[in-house]
Ligand code: DOR
Ligand code: ZN
């Protein structure tokens with residue numbers, strides 16, 4: 001079965017600042033090994049990408065060091081609101097962290113949030129890390145300022161139901177879910193320990209069931225939230241939240257399709273059409289992936305490309321394997337190997 005090169009709208013590639021966790025080369029190799037040829041990377045780096053200057057330096061590096069297309073989000077911070085109009089001319093979208101997660105980038109206070117919501121162009125996406133009641137605040141902002149708001153990694157029943165109601169009332173909101181919130185619960189968190197600590201935290205079975213119920217309607221995108229940290233960091237007393245996901249997302253979703261939980265057509269909307277439409281991403285000519293949707297194997301069936309080197313899905317049985325990736329006319333991945341190529 002052939003698909004266009006997939007789009008992951010939520011990854012952390014750790015450049016600049018913590019390249020020991022991931023860099024553009026290893027992160028995009030992992031993307032290709034997972035069937036993705038376009039990535040949108042998050043700005044919670046060190047320094048965070050909140051100024052045009054820092055964003056430009058990182059985007060130039062991304063262009064040089066990546067094996068596939070990488071677009072960088074700009075980040076919002078109270079001290080740099082004046083940078084937003086120029087950042088909006090260059091970046092695909094703005095990320096606003098409303099709740100605490102990895103790193104210090106966060107927007108607090110209603111007046112700062114409203115001023116960001118009014119300054120960023122209303123027809124350009126603001127992606128929110130919003131949990132619980134922050135989702136309601138984000139929906140209110142979309143309604144009041146008639147602007148696009150995208151909810152990252154929605155994980156709870158009450159959140160997805162609120163977003164469904166907002167959409168039913170015609171508000172310009174969109175959302176993504178991650179495979180880890182579709183395939184893991186709090187019970188797995190108890191079993192796997194700090195490896196599965198992430199924000200939002202894993203949820204209950206009834207939350208997971210609600211996400212699956214909304215997969216054919218409310219949910220616009222599947223995004224990995226690939227958030228690599230080393231095993232040594234994960235073993236520390238206060239481990240950083242986040243798990244890698246670029247290489248497990250497609251196998252997990254193909255497995256769900258093989259089991260009849262979602263159709264292959266719907267996967268194409270969730271992993272390609274909707275991400276491109278929402279973030280207004282350019283088409284990639286002659287870029288396709290080939291999968292053997294019937295192949296069964298234990299994940300991973302080849303060494304992982306992410307620099308962090310581990311996955312919470314190691315040992316899981318998957319049905320559906322990536323065979324090859326053609327990127328802009330050249331074969332760049334085949335049979336478990338990213339092929340040598342000039343970045
Ligand atoms: O678990 C998470 N890790 N959630 C986030 O929002 C950030 C991410 C990271 O950067 O590690
Ligand atoms: Zn987040």
Ligand code: ZN
Pocket residue numbers: 010011012042225227
């Ligand atoms: Zn994230």
